[in-house]
Amino acid sequence: MTDENKVMEYKPLYAHIRDELVRHLVDGSWAPGMLIPSEMELARRMKVSQGTVRKALDTMTADNLLVRKQGKGTFVAEPEDSRILFQFFRLVPDDGPSVFPQSTVIDSETGAASAEEASALELTAGDPVRRILRIRRLAERCVLSETLCLPAGRFCDFPAHDQIPNNIYQLFSTRWGITIAQAEERLKAIPAGEEDARLLSCPVGTPLLRIHRIARDLEGKAVELRVSHCLTESIHYAVNLR
Amino acid sequence: MTDENKVMEYKPLYAHIRDELVRHLVDGSWAPGMLIPSEMELARRMKVSQGTVRKALDTMTADNLLVRKQGKGTFVAEPEDSRILFQFFRLVPDDGPSVFPQSTVIDSETGAASAEEASALELTAGDPVRRILRIRRLAERCVLSETLCLPAGRFCDFPAHDQIPNNIYQLFSTRWGITIAQAEERLKAIPAGEEDARLLSCPVGTPLLRIHRIARDLEGKAVELRVSHCLTESIHYAVNLR
DNA sequence: CAGTGGTCTAGACCACAAC
DNA sequence: TTGTGGTCTAGACCACTGC
Numbered sequence: 001m002t003d004e005n006k007v008m009e010y011k012p013l014y015a016h017i018r019d020e021l022v023r024h025l026v027d028g029s030w031a032p033g034m035l036i037p038s039e040m041e042l043a044r045r046m047k048v049s050q051g052t053v054r055k056a057l058d059t060m061t062a063d064n065l066l067v068r069k070q071g072k073g074t075f076v077a078e079p080e081d082s083r084i085l086f087q088f089f090r091l092v093p094d095d096g097p098s099v100f101p102q103s104t105v106i107d108s109e110t111g112a113a114s115a116e117e118a119s120a121l122e123l124t125a126g127d128p129v130r131r132i133l134r135i136r137r138l139a140e141r142c143v144l145s146e147t148l149c150l151p152a153g154r155f156c157d158f159p160a161h162d163q164i165p166n167n168i169y170q171l172f173s174t175r176w177g178i179t180i181a182q183a184e185e186r187l188k189a190i191p192a193g194e195e196d197a198r199l200l201s202c203p204v205g206t207p208l209l210r211i212h213r214i215a216r217d218l219e220g221k222a223v224e225l226r227v228s229h230c231l232t233e234s235i236h237y238a239v240n241l242r
Numbered sequence: 243m244t245d246e247n248k249v250m251e252y253k254p255l256y257a258h259i260r261d262e263l264v265r266h267l268v269d270g271s272w273a274p275g276m277l278i279p280s281e282m283e284l285a286r287r288m289k290v291s292q293g294t295v296r297k298a299l300d301t302m303t304a305d306n307l308l309v310r311k312q313g314k315g316t317f318v319a320e321p322e323d324s325r326i327l328f329q330f331f332r333l334v335p336d337d338g339p340s341v342f343p344q345s346t347v348i349d350s351e352t353g354a355a356s357a358e359e360a361s362a363l364e365l366t367a368g369d370p371v372r373r374i375l376r377i378r379r380l381a382e383r384c385v386l387s388e389t390l391c392l393p394a395g396r397f398c399d400f401p402a403h404d405q406i407p408n409n410i411y412q413l414f415s416t417r418w419g420i421t422i423a424q425a426e427e428r429l430k431a432i433p434a435g436e437e438d439a440r441l442l443s444c445p446v447g448t449p450l451l452r453i454h455r456i457a458r459d460l461e462g463k464a465v466e467l468r469v470s471h472c473l474t475e476s477i478h479y480a481v482n483l484r
Numbered sequence: 485c486a487g488t489g490g491t492c493t494a495g496a497c498c499a500c501a502a503c
Numbered sequence: 504t505t506g507t508g509g510t511c512t513a514g515a516c517c518a519c520t521g522c
Binding site for chain 2: 063064087088090181182183184185186187188189190191205206207208209210212230232236237238239240241242
Binding site for chain 3: 292
């Protein structure tokens with residue numbers, strides 16, 4: 001009866017240790033790229049055994065929050081291209097390896113959240129949101145049009161069109177200290193509309209892959225709604241089922 | 243220089259223990275649903291500590307090969323609907339929960355592998371393959387047409403049309419002792435062709451989600467090539483990125 | 485060489501299920 | 504009560520890194 005109510009669920013010690021460590025990531029005291037204290041040091045500080053700290057660190061590593069390097073130490077995961085590419089970008093050329101797409105921002109403005117946007121982002125309809133429209137190229141071919149929708153309250157002083165980098169999750173991290181930790185995607189096939197046809201240089205009605213993503217931060221709060229329309233002539237969306 | 247050549251990679255003890263345990267699954271001495279010996283018993287038999295056995299069992303549990311039940315024991319995972327649904331079937335209704343689809347086999351015949359089929363299944367072009375064409379319903383609506391292609395050599399005496407169950411991976415397991423352990427899927431948006439239109443009752447040209455799957459057994463050998471064409475009017479393909 | 489993470493061990497105790 | 508998996512501890516040794 002310390003802090004949980006309900007059915008007083010049992011929670012192992014390593015889960016509390018994990019929560020404690022995650023707090024350092026959330027409040028920014030452990031920044032991306034930083035070397036965190038060694039297992040032994042953490043065990044001393046938190047008055048548990050090294051094995052318990054290890055178990056907590058292992059679960060965080062499995063969630064891509066930390067990176068462990070034998071002989072060197074444990075580091076806070078960074079949103080560099082290679083990791084984001086691996087973790088959050090599943091579109092790959094039919095032949096050849098995966099590469100990070102080049103982005104061009106078409107429009108970026110602040111507005112009031114629609115009902116769907118509000119529901120996806122756990123806001124109230126009418127709350128201010130930042131919308132970004134951009135196209136993305138893979139191997140020089142424009143294959144993707146994306147609309148991003150962000151809760152404006154968490155992204156103050158959003159930069160202008162040409163100040164938005166390819167890797168926007170890196171911007172989230174460096175500019176506002178927001179770490180994207182997980183995302184849910186829903187895929188459908190849809191016909192290209194007028195705007196799609198213009199942006200992607202394809203006939204109206206061309207089948208497109210529509211990717212609806214809700215991305216969440218370390219605490220599970222929805223931070224981004226992204227709807228991508230994708231030309232899958234020579235690329236595909238890859239999934240591994242285990 | 244015992245059994246590995248190359249750079250003499252280091253392989254931890256628990257990995258060898260895992261290999262040993264997986265062998266029981268491959269050779270069928272541990273059948274799906276079976277209770278396997280306790281950690282202590284395995285540790286005694288294999289002359290390692292319980293902790294090492296536990297680590298091996300944990301990795302196998304993570305790969306959905308085993309199911310652990312506190313107080314009861316460790317069991318070999320079964321290909322029941324609920325697990326397959328969770329592990330290998332990502333199409334879910336836009337509203338409401340995921341359900342197992344009803345299948346109707348349209349055609350089933352043996353032929354010679356095309357170049358693409360052979361390459362996907364790691365065969366030689368011309369090798370005998372079994373092809374199965376079926377449609378699948380979700381909530382009474384026909385939403386999926388699938389072509390399965392199996393290496394005939396591993397699936398002797400394939401049953402007739404009406405003897406093929408909804409859950410074909412369960413059939414693989416019970417009839418031939420083949421366990422599907424992983425799969426890779428490639429998704430694209432394509433226009434419905436004549437046959438798609440007929441099978442799915444939709445206009446020619448309707449955007450469909452094309453799912454190209456290669457499924458593999460416990461040893462990583464390709465066992466099934468499956469191409470599904472899916473009407474995504476009221477369903478979607480769900481992916482969680484972590 | 486010292487310090488880090490990775491593996492392995494042995495033993496204790498807890499939570500859960502079945503009898 | 505017994506037996507199972509789940510957690511926690513303490514300590515040993517191995518493999519890798521950098522000084």
